[in-house]
Amino acid sequence: xxxxxxxxxxxxxxxxxxxxxxxxxxxxxxxxxxxxxxxxxxxxxxxxxxxxxxx
Numbered sequence: 001x002x003x004x005x006x007x008x009x010x011x012x013x014x015x016x017x018x019x020x021x022x023x024x025x026x027x028x029x030x031x032x033x034x035x036x037x038x039x040x041x042x043x044x045x046x047x048x049x050x051x052x053x054x055x
Contacts, residue, residue: 005049013038013045021052 008016017030026048034041 002049006046009045009049010042013041016045017048020049 005016005020008019013034014027014031017027021027030041030044030048033044
């Protein structure tokens with residue numbers, strides 16, 4: 001599952017964040033970052049995946 005989340009972080013960052021920690025402020029921030037630029041969304045998603053162990 002972890003490998004799939006990291007792949008999703010590159011393809012669709014908000015989906016990876018949602019699957020890892022669910023809906024919340026981090027997801028909203030990731031959606032905004034992804035809209036502003038795809039790369040910031042990826043960086044934020046990878047950061048979230050690295051600090052939160054998957055459920």
